[in-house]
Amino acid sequence: MINISNPVLGKKEYEYVKDCLDNNTLSFLGDYILKFEKNLSDYSNCKYGISCSNGTSALHLALLAVGIQEGDEVIVPNLTFIATANAVRYCNATPVFVDSEPLTWNINVKKIEEEITDKTKAIIPVHIYGHPCKMDEIIKLAEKYQLSVIEDCAEALGAEYKNKRVGSIGDIGTFSFYPNKIITTGEGGMCTTNNKEFYKKMISLRNHCATKKRFWFDGVGYNYRLTNIQAAMGVAQMERIDIFVEAKRKNAEIYSELLKDVKEIILPIEESYVKRIHWLYSIVLKDPYEISRDELIKKLRENGIESRPVFYLLTDMPPYKSDEKFPVASNISNRGISLPSSVDLKIEDIKKIVGVIKNRRGKKQRQKRTPDRL
Numbered sequence: 153m154i155n156i157s158n159p160v161l162g163k164k165e166y167e168y169v170k171d172c173l174d175n176n177t178l179s180f181l182g183d184y185i186l187k188f189e190k191n192l193s194d195y196s197n198c199k200y201g202i203s204c205s206n207g208t209s210a211l212h213l214a215l216l217a218v219g220i221q222e223g224d225e226v227i228v229p230n231l232t233f234i235a236t237a238n239a240v241r242y243c244n245a246t247p248v249f250v251d252s253e254p255l256t257w258n259i260n261v262k263k264i265e266e267e268i269t270d271k272t273k274a275i276i277p278v279h280i281y282g283h284p285c286k287m288d289e290i291i292k293l294a295e296k297y298q299l300s301v302i303e304d305c306a307e308a309l310g311a312e313y314k315n316k317r318v319g320s321i322g323d324i325g326t327f328s329f330y331p332n333k334i335i336t337t338g339e340g341g342m343c344t345t346n347n348k349e350f351y352k353k354m355i356s357l358r359n360h361c362a363t364k365k366r367f368w369f370d371g372v373g374y375n376y377r378l379t380n381i382q383a384a385m386g387v388a389q390m391e392r393i394d395i396f397v398e399a400k401r402k403n404a405e406i407y408s409e410l411l412k413d414v415k416e417i418i419l420p421i422e423e424s425y426v427k428r429i430h431w432l433y434s435i436v437l438k439d440p441y442e443i444s445r446d447e448l449i450k451k452l453r454e455n456g457i458e459s460r461p462v463f464y465l466l467t468d469m470p471p472y473k474s475d476e477k478f479p480v481a482s483n484i485s486n487r488g489i490s491l492p493s494s495v496d497l498k499i500e501d502i503k504k505i506v507g508v509i510k511n512r513r514g515k516k517q518r519q520k521r522t523p524d525r526l
């Protein structure tokens with residue numbers, strides 16, 4: 153099976169994890185935690201990195217740090233992983249959904265302003281599938297209405313907007329290290345920021361609002377700690393981040409070259425002002441395309457290729473059900489498909505995948521064209 157996104161683990165991951173086990177440095181007090189936080193925050197051009205248990209807790213910490221509370225509204229894209237909206241709900245606040253841009257698939261900045269009310273406190277731009285959002289426009293709106301900006305960078309480690317690494321542009325950036333993300337620690341997450349107050353708040357909330365005085369707590373916090381063992385993997389993974397980013401970009405280049413003459417498919421784009429990362433190389437099937445998206449997924453599976461639909465709209469699912477229309481996101485969601493995108497994907501694999509996509513008609517259609525049917 154060619155998987156959608158395999159983690160790539162090397163000798164260093166084993167070596168550093170073994171080091172933790174050998175030295176009994178397992179908890180969040182270990183040196184790998186500090187090293188990982190420094191590596192990732194340096195890489196993201198941020199002063200502070202706050203590791204935590206996963207990308208969802210990173211979002212929750214970020215929202216709490218900027219002061220989101222009950223009754224507040226937070227603007228999020230409709231086309232994203234559910235964690236973006238769930239973290240807003242954890243604060244007893246309300247996510248307000250915005251449609252996508254047709255080409256980048258990101259939150260449509262032209263539609264944000266009409267959703268801003270007296271209750272709006274923050275925007276979470278999600279760099280979806282690794283394409284950075286239009287941050288200048290978002291920051292401008294945030295300044296105009298005094299909103300916080302939390303970049304959800306879970307799918308975009310290594311991406312750049314106008315030569316700035318994602319996670320360093322808004323007030324706080326959040327990352328995920330789930331095994332199918334750009335780098336992995338098994339489970340894990342990180343917040344990045346240049347703001348000392350936010351940093352202090354997140355450090356505190358991550359560990360039950362603990363203080364310097366042992367077992368004295370000055371608030372209701374969480375256990376959102378990463379372990380030293382996980383951080384050890386993270387340090388090893390970060391040593392190869394440049395290789396990972398380039399490999400993913402190279403995969404995308406090969407896919408796009410081989411698929412460019414299939415006119416029923418819309419290929420992913422890269423705007424001139426960004427360096428994107430193709431977390432998952434994802435395409436949209438145009439209407440008409442001989443077979444449905446779900447039939448193509450099935451066909452790929454029959455050929456030993458894992459693929460998956462682009463995210464379902466949050467407003468189509470029970471927790472966030474709404475009758476409001478989001479035509480652009482809806483089209484991408486209904487017709488979009490993510491293809492295998494592992495760092496170690498081989499050119500032959502890509503050729504095989506493209507072969508199946510190009511040969512989608514299969515037998516049935518050819519039969520239809522035989523003269524006796526005319």
Ligand SMILES: *Cc1c(COP(=O)(O)O)cnc(C)c1O
Nearest residue numbers: 206207208233235306328329330
């Ligand atoms: C993966 C992901 C998250 C959540 O990360 P976890 O580590 O799985 O909690 C949040 N937002 C987006 C956009 C993601 O893709």
